[in-house]
Amino acid sequence: MKSIPLPAIRRYPLYLRRLKSYRIGGTMWVSATTLADDLGFSSILVRKDLALTGLEGRPKYGFAIDPLIEAIEECLGWNNRTDAILVGAGNLGSALLGYSGFSQYGLEITAVFDSDPDKRGKKIQGKSILSMDKLAGFISRTHIPMAVLTVPADSAQRTAELLEDAGIRGIWNFAPVKLKLSDKVVVQRVDLASSFAELSSRLKRNEL
Numbered sequence: 507m508k509s510i511p512l513p514a515i516r517r518y519p520l521y522l523r524r525l526k527s528y529r530i531g532g533t534m535w536v537s538a539t540t541l542a543d544d545l546g547f548s549s550i551l552v553r554k555d556l557a558l559t560g561l562e563g564r565p566k567y568g569f570a571i572d573p574l575i576e577a578i579e580e581c582l583g584w585n586n587r588t589d590a591i592l593v594g595a596g597n598l599g600s601a602l603l604g605y606s607g608f609s610q611y612g613l614e615i616t617a618v619f620d621s622d623p624d625k626r627g628k629k630i631q632g633k634s635i636l637s638m639d640k641l642a643g644f645i646s647r648t649h650i651p652m653a654v655l656t657v658p659a660d661s662a663q664r665t666a667e668l669l670e671d672a673g674i675r676g677i678w679n680f681a682p683v684k685l686k687l688s689d690k691v692v693v694q695r696v697d698l699a700s701s702f703a704e705l706s707s708r709l710k711r712n713e714l
């Protein structure tokens with residue numbers, strides 16, 4: 507499969523959400539133009555993105571929705587389950603654990619770790635909070651590939667190094683820190699502040 511550019515990868519979840527809502531409404535086929543109009547994209551862009559999945563549309567019909575959903579999920583790796591641990595069972599960690607939608611993306615948080623002794627053994631969403639001294643053993647026993655990192659900024663680098671040493675290969679980093687790790691670990695940072703900054707500046711421009 508061709509490597510898919512990041513901007514297209516970022517649009518794929520939007521296509522998926524829309525395609526699934528068409529499917530719920532009983533629609534079986536969709537054209538790139540309809541999808542583009544509904545999402546406010548140009549139809550050329552959507553056509554190019556969909557072509558990257560390897561599927562071809564049928565003249566006059568467009569794309570059959572089920573195979574298109576499958577093809578996009580395959581490109582995103584969402585058709586396979588990815589197990590992850592969560593480290594940092596505070597406000598954000600608990601909110602993420604409470605979100606049931608991750609399973610749609612194949613993401614399953616199977617264990618939760620926190621350094622606070624008062625939290626040890628307590629449950630969030632049915633999962634017991636484990637102490638950090640159990641972390642390395644758990645990762646090496648389960649070969650779990652991914653960690654969701656929701657610890658405070660000042661512990662993020664140290665915790666990420668622990669995760670790398672234990673064998674974690676991907677970190678979804680919510681802490682506002684640029685982690686320095688070897689290139690064996692893929693890190694994706696999530697930053698609500700940047701997203702909000704973009705909204706504020708667009709709002710400001712709109713008001714001028």
Ligand SMILES: NC(=O)c1ccc[n+]([C@@H]2O[C@H](COP(=O)([O-])OP(=O)(O)OC[C@H]3O[C@@H](n4cnc5c(N)ncnc54)[C@H](O)[C@@H]3O)[C@@H](O)[C@H]2O)c1
Pocket residue numbers: 593594595596597598599619620621622638656657658659661665679680681682696697698699
């Ligand atoms: N990405 C975003 O847009 C975004 C949004 C909100 C918060 N955050 C960040 O997420 C992180 C968590 O925020 P919060 O409000 O949930 O904080 P919080 O204080 O409620 O929770 C942090 C948890 O991490 C635990 N912890 C601290 N040090 C640890 C360590 N070394 N190992 C394991 N566990 C440890 C604490 O015991 C606590 O339970 C912060 O870094 C915050 O800046 C990011």
